[in-house]
Amino acid sequence: MKKSRYVLPLVLTLAIAGCSEQSNSQGGGTAAGEQAGAQQRPPAKVSVITMKQAEQPVTRVLPGRAVAYQKAEIRPRVNGLIEQITFKEGSEVKVGDLLYKIGDDTYNAALAEAKAALAKAEASVPSAQANFDRYQRLVNSGATQIEYENARVTLLQAQADVAQAKAALQSAEINLGYTEIRAPFDGITSISNVSIGNIVTANQTTALTTLRKIDPIYVDLTDSSANLLELRSAIAAGRLKGNPTQADIRLTLEDGMKYNKTGKLDMAEMAVSETTGTYQIRAVFDNPENIILPGTYLRATVTVGYENGFLIPQRAATRNANGTLTAKFVGAENKVQSRTFEHTQLSGNSWLVTENIKDGDKLIVDGFQWIADGAPVAPVDATLDENGFVVETPAAAPQETPAAKP
Structure with a gap:
């Protein structure tokens, strides 16, 4: 009876081992079949x-910002009250167009006063001249030298009064002209910071409006000083053909579209930033449709030369x-x-x-x-x-x- 307790487990162990060997045999056959199938797969x-x-262009992609070709903050040069605003905000204006009209009553009065002062000064000159001429003839036959000198000083003073009055008249005319604020160049206006009825002062801190010329327009690009050294080395070694100062520059707009105008290098800053290790390049582009606006972020592809x-x-x-x-x-x-x-x-x-x-x-x-x-x-x-x-x-x-x- 004791032997029978060990027979059954022994039989089960042998049976499990046989199943395992059969399974391994079948698995090995499957792996071999897969390997054979893999070897038969086409490339x-x-x-x-x-x-x-071939000779290919060498390019640089540089970040940049658009900058107005010309920019002026319009400020008054005389004191007064704004009577007219003659432009539409955000519109194009031409050089010499009237932008603002300041009240000119006091400036017209000052001009009239200057004219009267000039007339008074000019009226005293003939008598002073005649008196001087008389003493000049009599200086050696009865007139004293002192009388002659006094006549000469009186004439010079009368002539000086005339010159002073003319200068005052010119100043009055200039101030009257400053009551009309005109565009210094062709451009586009910004929002007006004053309204009709506002009092303005000469050379005040706040600009009345800002005028920008954006056709053509500048694009300020930034490049690393390392790229500049590499470019100079390539030119010196003769590997790079072409003149970087005449490089064609193409823009990619913020939406990924290519700008259809080609720009040219306008200037390169002859100094490297101590904080960023970069230097600035300025390019100029035609902008007839005002697609590029000042402050716009752009990417520029600059063709700096050609290499085989x-x-x-x-x-x-x-x-x-x-x-x-x-x-x-x-x-x-x-x-x-x-x-x-x-x-x-x-x-x-x-x-x-x-x-x-x-x-x-x-x-x-x-x-x-x-x-x-x-x-x-x-x-x-x-x-x-x-x-x-x-x-x-x-x-x-x-x-x-x-x-x-x-």
């Missing part, structure tokens, strides 16, 4: 473009942990290989490279994210748009349908 199709060396090399679309490349540009190519036996590029230049929506690449190389531009190095692929020639997207891939030949087995 993945990838879109490729053929590399060709190969273009790798930005969407077909990545950066490794060290920040080095990497891209995948179709190598020997149609297997994937990665390449790195230490020195790169920006060229529009692509990277311009000059090393570790040659004519005829096949760059993978689509599907490279999921393919490891050494994997076999089936390259298919593709066409890219200006943004680096695949827009056309020739259709692959249709596969033949296997004949049905009898």
Whole structure:
């Protein structure tokens, strides 16, 4: 009876072991089948473009802000009461157009008073002149030298009074003219800060309105001093062709649209900011439709020169942990290989490279994210748009349908 207690567990253990061996045998067969199926899968199709060396533009993308071509804060130059506001706020005005009219009653009275003072001063000159002429004739025949000198001083004083009165008259005329505030140049007005009936004072702190000329318009760009040094080194080495001072500049608006006018470099600041390590570049653009407004944030693409090399679309490349540009190519036996590029230049929506690449190389531009190095692929020639997207891939030949087995 004691032996029977150990027989049943022994039988169960042997049975479980047999089932486990059978299961492992079946699992191994399944894995082997999957491996065989994987080996029979066709290579993945990838879109490729053929590399060709050519002279390509070297560009910089810089942030910037639009600035009015001309700007003036309009202030009064005399005291008085605003009687007229002759412009529509936010409208275009021409040089010399009347903007504000200040009450001129007191200035007309001052002008009349200045005219009267001039007339009085001029009336005293003839008698003083005649008296001087008489004493000049008599100075050696009865008239004393003192009388002659007094006559001469009286004449000079009368002439000085006339000059003073003329200056006062001119000042009165100028002040009267200042009661009409006119546009100093063609531009667009802002909101008026005063209304009819307000009292204004000469050269007050608050501007009456602001006038801006925005056609053409300036765009102030910011670039790093490191880029400036790199650009100068490339020019000195002869790698970069063209004159950066005559560079074409194109704008991208805040909504991502391309501005249809090309700008030119106007000036570059000959100093680097001590806090940011950047320097300022000013470009000028035609703005006939007033699309660009002062203060607008913009991105500018500046063509600084041309260099021979190969273009790798930005969407077909990545950066490794060290920040080095990497891209995948179709190598020997149609297997994937990665390449790195230490020195790169920006060229529009692509990277311009000059090393570790040659004519005829096949760059993978689509599907490279999921393919490891050494994997076999089936390259298919593709066409890219200006943004680096695949827009056309020739259709692959249709596969033949296997004949049905009898």
